[in-house]
Amino acid sequence: MKLQIKQFIAVTALSVTALFATAQTADQIFKAAGSPANPKVTVSWNRYYDHAGITDILKKIAAAHPELAKLQSIGKSFKGRDIWCLTITDFKKGNADQKPGMYIDGNIHSNEVQGAEFSMYTAWYLTESFKDTRFIKELLADKVFYIVPTINPDGRDSYFHEPNTGSSPRSGVLPVDNDRDGLVDEDGYDDLDGDNEVLIMRRKNPNGRLRIDPSDPRRMIQVGPDEKGEYEMLGLEGKDNDGDGVVNEDGYTFQYDPNRDWGWGWQPNYIQNGAYKYPFSLPETRAVMDFVMKHPNIAGAQSYHNAGGMILRGPGDPTDQVTYNPQDIQVYDIIAKKGEELIPGYRYLVVHKDLYPAYGGELDWFYGGRGIYTYSNELWTPYLMFNKDATRNPQDNTNFNFDTYLLFKDAFVDWHEYDHPQYGKIEIGGFKKNFGRAHPGFLLESDAHRNMAFTIYHAYHTPLLKVDTVTEKDLGNGLKEVTAVISNSRIMPTHSSHDLKYKIERPDCISISGVKAIAGMIVENADLNITTEQTSNPEKIEVENIPGLSTVTVRWVVQGSGKYTISVDSKKGGVAKK
Numbered sequence: 001m002k003l004q005i006k007q008f009i010a011v012t013a014l015s016v017t018a019l020f021a022t023a024q025t026a027d028q029i030f031k032a033a034g035s036p037a038n039p040k041v042t043v044s045w046n047r048y049y050d051h052a053g054i055t056d057i058l059k060k061i062a063a064a065h066p067e068l069a070k071l072q073s074i075g076k077s078f079k080g081r082d083i084w085c086l087t088i089t090d091f092k093k094g095n096a097d098q099k100p101g102m103y104i105d106g107n108i109h110s111n112e113v114q115g116a117e118f119s120m121y122t123a124w125y126l127t128e129s130f131k132d133t134r135f136i137k138e139l140l141a142d143k144v145f146y147i148v149p150t151i152n153p154d155g156r157d158s159y160f161h162e163p164n165t166g167s168s169p170r171s172g173v174l175p176v177d178n179d180r181d182g183l184v185d186e187d188g189y190d191d192l193d194g195d196n197e198v199l200i201m202r203r204k205n206p207n208g209r210l211r212i213d214p215s216d217p218r219r220m221i222q223v224g225p226d227e228k229g230e231y232e233m234l235g236l237e238g239k240d241n242d243g244d245g246v247v248n249e250d251g252y253t254f255q256y257d258p259n260r261d262w263g264w265g266w267q268p269n270y271i272q273n274g275a276y277k278y279p280f281s282l283p284e285t286r287a288v289m290d291f292v293m294k295h296p297n298i299a300g301a302q303s304y305h306n307a308g309g310m311i312l313r314g315p316g317d318p319t320d321q322v323t324y325n326p327q328d329i330q331v332y333d334i335i336a337k338k339g340e341e342l343i344p345g346y347r348y349l350v351v352h353k354d355l356y357p358a359y360g361g362e363l364d365w366f367y368g369g370r371g372i373y374t375y376s377n378e379l380w381t382p383y384l385m386f387n388k389d390a391t392r393n394p395q396d397n398t399n400f401n402f403d404t405y406l407l408f409k410d411a412f413v414d415w416h417e418y419d420h421p422q423y424g425k426i427e428i429g430g431f432k433k434n435f436g437r438a439h440p441g442f443l444l445e446s447d448a449h450r451n452m453a454f455t456i457y458h459a460y461h462t463p464l465l466k467v468d469t470v471t472e473k474d475l476g477n478g479l480k481e482v483t484a485v486i487s488n489s490r491i492m493p494t495h496s497s498h499d500l501k502y503k504i505e506r507p508d509c510i511s512i513s514g515v516k517a518i519a520g521m522i523v524e525n526a527d528l529n530i531t532t533e534q535t536s537n538p539e540k541i542e543v544e545n546i547p548g549l550s551t552v553t554v555r556w557v558v559q560g561s562g563k564y565t566i567s568v569d570s571k572k573g574g575v576a577k578k
Helices: 002-021 051-064 114-129 134-142 153-161 283-293 326-342 351-355 362-370 397-405 441-460 497-502
Strands: 069-076 082-088 101-106 144-148 200-204 210-213 216-222 231-236 298-306 310-313 347-350 373-379 412-420 424-431 465-476 479-488 508-513 516-525 530-534 540-543 550-559 565-570 574-577
Touching: 051 069, 051 082, 051 114, 051 153, 069 283, 082 114, 082 283, 101 114, 101 441, 114 134, 114 144, 114 298, 114 373, 114 441, 134 441, 144 283, 200 412, 210 231, 216 397, 216 412, 283 362, 298 362, 298 441, 310 326, 310 351, 310 362, 326 347, 326 373, 326 441, 326 497, 347 351, 362 373, 362 497, 373 441, 465 565, 465 574, 479 508, 479 565, 508 550, 516 540, 540 550
Parallel strands: 101 144, 101 298, 298 373, 310 347
Antiparallel strands: 069 082, 082 144, 200 231, 200 424, 210 216, 310 373, 412 424, 465 479, 479 550, 508 540, 508 565, 516 530, 516 550, 565 574
């Protein structure tokens, strides 16, 4: 009898589980404009994922959409984690590596986590929207996306799974002797109360310069010059672990910065704090460099950071302004100003002028080293809290109001007492590490979509080439003149001006096959019949550049009859035939 009861309970439990696990059918769902209604891969975009979670999502996307997505590891982190890259394109339409490419990455800094979710959201949206969105179908027929959600997987997992502030760790996890005392990481932050957060320590002091805000006991405010305070701040949670009289010296001191490790404008640590040994000395940045060098079709790039609501371009080095020449800045301006429209609260800025000098940065290497138009977005802006200007100062009352009325005080750890081994009786409290730099859940998907739209606009305006018109003229004696107009219908040229200056990539090639080319030339002025002849290999004319929203015209004198093919082959502009 007991066995039968147990069997009944087990069967009933399975039935109930099956009832609640049943997926909604398509007729129960009404599509919201601009969103996949019934995706093959279901992902909650109101939360964050560690490296294992990222791996799971990427594998599911690749498995669900084999005709659109292919997953590969482009290298290993210091601790051996895969640096994943998801290639997104319509693999049935042309060779993926011959299409103009858009590279996207995130999370180069350990604590700047949401770039990974924004990158994955882009991959998910492109694949799930392909079946019923004509624009996406046409985009993936013409373009390829290389999406690397996190290039610092070790640091990402450290940020999530170990006690940290919202700003730590910024580096990876390579051990570094920050304070040059012969020991490595011996006195970092301490999670004194074991809540996986590194918060603020305060202590009562009648001579302190702070008091509790009477309108909100979570907030500390400065007393007036003629007033006595109640508290003093002791800094971030920690203690003197090594007995040297200093607390948290390995937590405060900067380790190394993966975004100062790139081979353009690199400077040693005494000039650029955070530089490591030499350019590409970190395995993660070197893996990205190797991948980009193997993919000369990459024409546009986007790197995601946090925070502050910025669309950044270089240069980071204030002495490197000559690199960003007027012709290329014009392209940058058009795309970024559209970004300001698409992402409310974000501002288009120049790194060295509007933020701070930065040497050896990723976006400068992409542009300076490879001629790729590249932006770095600083994700999250306090503007999004109430859709009006605010600051990132944690003591700004806007942050407390947002936490109170929209997060229901989930972002703050209330002040509580602790017996500190050096400071005595103190209090610990403050905003959690998931607030201030990282998006709150309900705003994560919205901002991911808007930033994705910006990168899609950027990708859309990588070159799109077409053999526009072909005309013939009979010259007699079995010869004829063939003139072809090649158009580029997008904003970006096939070579940035910086690329042309340093001959980073080979010229574009316009070829004729099926007939014998006796002579080949570039038509400089069709009206005045001014041409420049290419004296060698006339069947394959080399063109320095095909400008954005413009054309080039070439001409051959050929011998033969019948069908012939005109082909365009550009590393960053793709291929076209007629």
